[in-house]
Amino acid sequence: MRGPVEPEPVNTGGGKVLEFSTFSDAALMEDTMKYLAFAAGAVCASAVWAETPELTIYTYDSFVSDWGPGPAVKAAFEADCACTLNFVAAGDGAALLARLQLEGGRSQADIVLGLDTSLIAAAKDTGLFAPHAVNASFDLPITWADDSFVPYDWGYFAFVHNAGMAAPTSLRALADSDAKIVIQDPRSSTPGLGLLMWVKAAYGDAAPAIWADLADNIVTVTKGWSEAYGLFLEGEADMVLSYTTSPAYHLIAEEDSSKAAAAFDEGHYMQIEVAGKLAASDQPELADAFLSFMVSDAFQSIIPTTNWMYPAVVPAAGLPDGFDSLIAPQKALLLDADAVPALREEALQEWLSALSK
Amino acid sequence: MAERAVEISKRSGIAAAGFVAAVILAALLAVLARAEGAGLGPADWAALRFTVVQAAWSSALSVGCAIFLARALARRRFWGRRAMITLLGAPFILPVIVAVLGLLAVFGRAGWLNDLLGLVGRAPLSVYGLHGVVLAHVFFNLPLATRLFLQGWQAIPAERFRLAAQLDLPAPVVAKVLERPMLRQVAPGALALIFVICLTSFAVALTLGGGPRATTLELAIYQAFRFDFDLSRAALLSVLQITVAGAAAALALWIVPPLAFGTGKQDPGPRWDARGGVMLFQDSAVIALALAFLALPLTAVALPGLAGLMDLPVSVWRAALSSLGVAALSIAVMLGLALPMAGWIATRRTGLAEAVGLLGLAASPLMIGTGWFILINPWVNPMSVALPVTALVNALSALPFALRILIPAFQDALSNFGRLSAALGLGSLAIWRWVIVPRCRGAIGFAAGLTGALSVGDLGVIALFADPGRATLPLLMYRLMGAYQMQAAAGAALVLIILALGVFWICDRWGQANADA
Numbered sequence: 001m002r003g004p005v006e007p008e009p010v011n012t013g014g015g016k017v018l019e020f021s022t023f024s025d026a027a028l029m030e031d032t033m034k035y036l037a038f039a040a041g042a043v044c045a046s047a048v049w050a051e052t053p054e055l056t057i058y059t060y061d062s063f064v065s066d067w068g069p070g071p072a073v074k075a076a077f078e079a080d081c082a083c084t085l086n087f088v089a090a091g092d093g094a095a096l097l098a099r100l101q102l103e104g105g106r107s108q109a110d111i112v113l114g115l116d117t118s119l120i121a122a123a124k125d126t127g128l129f130a131p132h133a134v135n136a137s138f139d140l141p142i143t144w145a146d147d148s149f150v151p152y153d154w155g156y157f158a159f160v161h162n163a164g165m166a167a168p169t170s171l172r173a174l175a176d177s178d179a180k181i182v183i184q185d186p187r188s189s190t191p192g193l194g195l196l197m198w199v200k201a202a203y204g205d206a207a208p209a210i211w212a213d214l215a216d217n218i219v220t221v222t223k224g225w226s227e228a229y230g231l232f233l234e235g236e237a238d239m240v241l242s243y244t245t246s247p248a249y250h251l252i253a254e255e256d257s258s259k260a261a262a263a264f265d266e267g268h269y270m271q272i273e274v275a276g277k278l279a280a281s282d283q284p285e286l287a288d289a290f291l292s293f294m295v296s297d298a299f300q301s302i303i304p305t306t307n308w309m310y311p312a313v314v315p316a317a318g319l320p321d322g323f324d325s326l327i328a329p330q331k332a333l334l335l336d337a338d339a340v341p342a343l344r345e346e347a348l349q350e351w352l353s354a355l356s357k
Numbered sequence: 358m359a360e361r362a363v364e365i366s367k368r369s370g371i372a373a374a375g376f377v378a379a380v381i382l383a384a385l386l387a388v389l390a391r392a393e394g395a396g397l398g399p400a401d402w403a404a405l406r407f408t409v410v411q412a413a414w415s416s417a418l419s420v421g422c423a424i425f426l427a428r429a430l431a432r433r434r435f436w437g438r439r440a441m442i443t444l445l446g447a448p449f450i451l452p453v454i455v456a457v458l459g460l461l462a463v464f465g466r467a468g469w470l471n472d473l474l475g476l477v478g479r480a481p482l483s484v485y486g487l488h489g490v491v492l493a494h495v496f497f498n499l500p501l502a503t504r505l506f507l508q509g510w511q512a513i514p515a516e517r518f519r520l521a522a523q524l525d526l527p528a529p530v531v532a533k534v535l536e537r538p539m540l541r542q543v544a545p546g547a548l549a550l551i552f553v554i555c556l557t558s559f560a561v562a563l564t565l566g567g568g569p570r571a572t573t574l575e576l577a578i579y580q581a582f583r584f585d586f587d588l589s590r591a592a593l594l595s596v597l598q599i600t601v602a603g604a605a606a607a608l609a610l611w612i613v614p615p616l617a618f619g620t621g622k623q624d625p626g627p628r629w630d631a632r633g634g635v636m637l638f639q640d641s642a643v644i645a646l647a648l649a650f651l652a653l654p655l656t657a658v659a660l661p662g663l664a665g666l667m668d669l670p671v672s673v674w675r676a677a678l679s680s681l682g683v684a685a686l687s688i689a690v691m692l693g694l695a696l697p698m699a700g701w702i703a704t705r706r707t708g709l710a711e712a713v714g715l716l717g718l719a720a721s722p723l724m725i726g727t728g729w730f731i732l733i734n735p736w737v738n739p740m741s742v743a744l745p746v747t748a749l750v751n752a753l754s755a756l757p758f759a760l761r762i763l764i765p766a767f768q769d770a771l772s773n774f775g776r777l778s779a780a781l782g783l784g785s786l787a788i789w790r791w792v793i794v795p796r797c798r799g800a801i802g803f804a805a806g807l808t809g810a811l812s813v814g815d816l817g818v819i820a821l822f823a824d825p826g827r828a829t830l831p832l833l834m835y836r837l838m839g840a841y842q843m844q845a846a847a848g849a850a851l852v853l854i855i856l857a858l859g860v861f862w863i864c865d866r867w868g869q870a871n872a873d874a
Contacts, residue, residue, distance in 0.1 A: 061832075068840065101586050102734070103734055185563060187576065187584045220564055222564050225839065226838035230843065231465075231564075234462060236467055237466070352400065
């Protein structure tokens with residue numbers, strides 16, 4: 001009714017904090033290091049007296065929640081950097097970008113973490129980002145070659161259903177079936193926009209026909225992921241638009257194997273989440289250090305069971321148990337980042353006219 | 358000219374109204390100043406059409422049903438009546454997502470209603486569509502409208518009903534001479550208020566409307582800010598929304614007739630005109646139906662919440678404290694604005710000033726938040742003023758409710774005691790102290806309670822200004838849902854309902870304390 005500024009999880013981020021002991025150890029270590037730094041500073045008196053440098057990272061809401069990667073990432077990075085890492089949460093990916101555009105060059109942010117592939121072109125257009133110097137071998141289904149943004153995790157969009165159901169095996173089959181689905185509005189939600197791109201990437205100019213046939217499957221369209229997933233859990237629909245990794249959450253954190261994701265023949269659209277350094281940052285070295293840290297094992301091993309996405313660089317210890325039970329799409333779909341803005345507009349109009357009939 | 362018999366300082370009233378208008382216009386101008394080009398498209402006009410249609414239906418039905426419910430409640434005394442009236446305020450303060458899940462548990466595809474229909478072999482009903490949107494809006498607003506009408510009934514002095522009974526007037530005549538004039542006065546304001554609330558609906562309309570057919574102006578504003586980052590379209594849409602709301606308010610307040618019942622006891626005693634089995638049955642049926650309609654979805658929300666209470670994280674309690682702090686501050690700001698404005702309006706019947714009050718509700722919170730973000734950002738870190746800004750915006754959006762509640766009470770008090778006060782030569786302050794506050798305690802308590810409860814349940818602009826360590830309860834609840842913690846989220850929702858009702862109950866109780874004496 002009121003209050004439309006709802007935070008929307010950019011992905012299915014969250015989960016139980018498994019690193020709790022690590023967190024307090026690291027916090028202790030951090031205190032010790034700060035003390036040592038302080039002592040060293042006091043000894044050297046006037047020599048190198050500077051305040052502890054602060055790195056400010058804008059990110060989406062679910063990243064910093066108690067169940068998200070935020071607390072563990074902060075502890076792990078601060079253990080080595082002799083700095084303070086501040087997360088500032090600002091809604092979801094789209095809200096992050098809007099906020100940067102509002103703030104312009106005056107932004108406090110050194111790094112923005114949580115944009116995705118469909119926002120990259122718009123983000124670059126702002127001219128606020130600086131090139132990065134990270135060199136890593138990414139475990140992504142595609143080759144990564146962007147000079148401004150570094151990926152930190154990724155996932156596939158998928159329709160999640162109850163395990164007993166004989167789920168359709170393609171978008172086409174779903175459109176022809178009478179399965180009931182809940183989706184998110186592409187105008188207000190990241191997964192909603194993902195589905196728009198998914199249909200476009202798989203069917204191109206035939207996308208309107210798919211939407212026309214999907215119209216009678218759609219129970220309703222929600223503002224964000226939480227509403228849609230809630231509706232699905234309440235039994236309002238047979239399937240909900242989410243991620244292939246959603247069943248991993250239920251399996252690992254809740255030991256509940258009753259949810260599954262449907263594998264579709266056309267392939268699954270990808271979401272790659274990225275971070276970038278701001279040109280106006282007053283801590284450029286620290287920002288570079290964080291981006292390198294982001295693709296290291298310390299950061300990447302936190303991601304799977306807190307953000308419930310695939311790590312961009314699989315850590316040495318591999319993926320957690322339970323991730324091997326997830327469906328592995330045969331084909332990864334992703335539209336070229338530069339083509340997204342124009343296609344997005346076209347796809348939105350097609351979507352609106354198909355579902356407004 | 359009983360209303361003019363006494364002068365209370367209009368300066369503070371004008372200052373408060375000016376402040377409200379300035380806060381909102383400054384935000385709008387700030388957004389416009391950053392805007393470049395672009396106008397409105399056909400989709401925006403379609404959104405306008407749908408918005409107005411659903412808001413008109415919603416307000417008409419809410420007010421229509423509320424008249425019957427309030428009449429039944431005004432005529433009957435039964436055990437649990439007070440508790441029912443307080444509890445019925447709950448839908449109004451629920452976070453959208455919780456209310457929608459509660460409604461769908463009852464009316465949805467897999468809801469209780471369809472289970473029941475299945476048992477008797479009927480085809481299931483679909484809740485999604487315009488009727489679903491209206492259903493949800495009636496669920497939200499029926500209790501508010503009912504309270505406004507109840508207040509109207511209470512304003513009819515008990516002596517009038519006693520006189521009617523002595524004259525042995527039949528019920529239809531009592532309705533004609535006492536009740537209908539009161540309804541004619543209360544209804545337009547209630548209609549306008551609910552119309553404006555429904556005008557700014559977004560997530561409810563989209564979810565229960567079943568898809569993009571149910572696109573409202575507020576969704577279009579959201580899209581302009583977030584999806585397109587098109588500030589000029591956002592500002593234009595905000596202006597459109599404010600214009601429609603302003604037109605509705607002006608129209609409604611224009612046709613409110615003046616009314617004075619004269620002095621008397623405020624709480625009507627036994628109602629002789631409502632004796633008889635048929636009327637008792639009628640009233641009982643209305644109360645039972647309303648109770649079922651409002652309480653079933655609330656039960657559907659509360660039940661999973663009880664289970665969730667077990668695994669609530671500590672952060673919920675921290676957030677609950679933040680929410681209470683914001684609520685207290687919002688109440689203070691609201692009173693600071695609403696009391697002088699209501700005093701000003703009550704002495705001169707200027708509908709325009711009340712229309713200014715509606716601005717706070719009609720302007721999209723996203724627009725106000727963004728505008729002030731632009732204004733504040735060059736000077737201070739927006740996060741450091743998150744609390745006051747949130748409290749201010751919450752107070753602004755509660756202001757219209759507060760005015761609608763306070764103004765009739767103020768008018769009543771001044772028309773009854775205005776001449777006496779003038780004869781005694783009471784100054785402005787003395788009138789506040791000896792006439793308005795004691796006579797209008799009930800209305801002030803109700804307005805404060807509503808503001809506090811709304812503020813506890815509101816996401817408002819906090820999301821734009823919030824820092825991660827200081828989330829309010831609704832924000833935390835969304836974070837819990839976003840982290841798959843549906844059960845803990847249900848628990849947090851229950852805490853939220855209890856807190857909001859608690860704040861409401863305390864303020865309302867303070868207001869009623871006088872009535873018992």
